[in-house]
Amino acid sequence: MVKLARKKILLGIGGGIAAYKSAMLVRLLVAQGAEVRVVMTKGGQAFIQPLTLQALSGHPVHCELLDPEAEAGMGHIELSRWPDLILLAPATANLLARLAAGMADELLTTLVLAAKVPVWLAPAMNQQMWQAAVTQRNLHSLTQLNPHWQFLGPDSGSQACGEVGPGRMLEPQAMVEAMIAALTAEAWQPLAGKKILLTAGPTQEPLDPVRFLSNHSSGKMGYALAEQCQALGADVVLISGPVELACPAGVQRIRVQTAREMLAAVEQHLPQCFAFFAAAAVADFYLPEVAKHKLKKAEQQLDSLTLNLLPNPDILATVAGHQQRPSWVIGFAAETDNLLPHARAKRVRKGADLILANQVGMFDSGMKAENNAITLIADDHEHSFAMQDKTSLAKEVMTYLCQQIFRN
Numbered sequence: 537m538v539k540l541a542r543k544k545i546l547l548g549i550g551g552g553i554a555a556y557k558s559a560m561l562v563r564l565l566v567a568q569g570a571e572v573r574v575v576m577t578k579g580g581q582a583f584i585q586p587l588t589l590q591a592l593s594g595h596p597v598h599c600e601l602l603d604p605e606a607e608a609g610m611g612h613i614e615l616s617r618w619p620d621l622i623l624l625a626p627a628t629a630n631l632l633a634r635l636a637a638g639m640a641d642e643l644l645t646t647l648v649l650a651a652k653v654p655v656w657l658a659p660a661m662n663q664q665m666w667q668a669a670v671t672q673r674n675l676h677s678l679t680q681l682n683p684h685w686q687f688l689g690p691d692s693g694s695q696a697c698g699e700v701g702p703g704r705m706l707e708p709q710a711m712v713e714a715m716i717a718a719l720t721a722e723a724w725q726p727l728a729g730k731k732i733l734l735t736a737g738p739t740q741e742p743l744d745p746v747r748f749l750s751n752h753s754s755g756k757m758g759y760a761l762a763e764q765c766q767a768l769g770a771d772v773v774l775i776s777g778p779v780e781l782a783c784p785a786g787v788q789r790i791r792v793q794t795a796r797e798m799l800a801a802v803e804q805h806l807p808q809c810f811a812f813f814a815a816a817a818v819a820d821f822y823l824p825e826v827a828k829h830k831l832k833k834a835e836q837q838l839d840s841l842t843l844n845l846l847p848n849p850d851i852l853a854t855v856a857g858h859q860q861r862p863s864w865v866i867g868f869a870a871e872t873d874n875l876l877p878h879a880r881a882k883r884v885r886k887g888a889d890l891i892l893a894n895q896v897g898m899f900d901s902g903m904k905a906e907n908n909a910i911t912l913i914a915d916d917h918e919h920s921f922a923m924q925d926k927t928s929l930a931k932e933v934m935t936y937l938c939q940q941i942f943r944n
């Protein structure tokens with residue numbers, strides 16, 4: 537059985553001869569199911585080819601801080617937010633010195649400076665360099681300044697340079713075992729054995745074979761919540777409208793197009809559900825008689841077009857009033873103005889236990905954006921979560937729900 541399934545490890549490779557062992561480290565991590573991204577310093581690239589690490593990790597290796605292409609894809613801040621753990625191996629004397637000085641002079645030091653996740657360091661250097669007073673001072677200040685950082689090794693023994701003493705990088709197998717112990721012992725699974733159902737994304741309501749009514753929902757918030765529920769141990773079913781996103785690992789996804797299909801799929805998966813999150817932006821209306829052929833402006837000489845739309849079922853309200861109602865029914869409110877009064881009214885009107893309210897239409901927040909801010913509205917209290925990327929927001933919201941709400 538793999539022991540690091542879905543764990544995200546960012547491996548930073550510094551410029552030391554022990555870098556050749558980092559290839560094996562990637563191999564072992566991937567074999568344990570981990571997702572590995574590699575960042576290399578210039579020195580690291582002198583010892584081992586990025587292509588080797590790319591082939592072993594299955595992802596492009598990141599080397600440049602000021603690379604427009606990389607910044608458009610996974611930039612340094614995004615890279616620093618992505619992993620569950622950053623491991624620097626080998627952490628050379630130079631890398632330790634630059635980190636101790638707070639330098640952000642290339643990609644690896646910059647993303648460590650920006651990281652909020654645990655940072656582990658596996659020092660590797662000549663024994664004299666390791667014992668040098670300045671290296672020991674750097675080590676001391678890094679430990680003082682970052683009490684949550686962890687040093688793995690170094691080992692003592694024969695060195696590539698022919699000398700004997702402390703400074704050998706820990707063997708890859710030992711590092712992987714340490715990671716398994718730390719990352720799996722830490723796994724907090726308050727939702728183990730609980731089934732959670734979510735809707736996400738837009739719905740599309742066809743008008744003819746090629747056109748539809750829809751909205752700008754990207755599905756990111758619902759997918760981020762589904763991923764977190766899964767990480768917290770839940771059995772997750774995600775009913776998704778048409779979106780471009782990959783299905784989070786371990787989540788059962790059912791794709792639908794229209795609101796009526798979404799409701800049917802939700803009702804089918806409702807039995808024994810602990811919680812239901814309605815994160816989808818469901819279209820309010822649909823066209824009951826969809827044209828069999830493409831509507832043509834010219835042939836019909838249309839100056840204007842009237843569509844007789846009917847209201848879609850309200851999925852959230854239906855679940856809230858359902859015979860098989862889950863213990864927790866949670867809706868979303870996306871409003872451009874008067875967010876909180878609308879959201880409070882929506883909670884009562886729809887019979888939901890909680891509403892997660894988010895402002896849309898603001899720059900870089902809400903529907904299509906990467907970032908979002910949420911106010912949770914319950915019957916007796918409200919709680920705000922600051923603007924941040926949707927993955928970390930989903931993590932905060934789910935932690936709060938598990939710690940403060942689901943226990944009541």
Ligand code: C5P
Binds near residue numbers: 814815817818850866
């Ligand atoms: O569109 P509205 O602002 O009413 O959406 C509020 C909440 O209701 C959201 O959680 C949304 O997913 C849900 N909803 C639904 N079915 C609809 C309309 C909205 O489940 N037809």
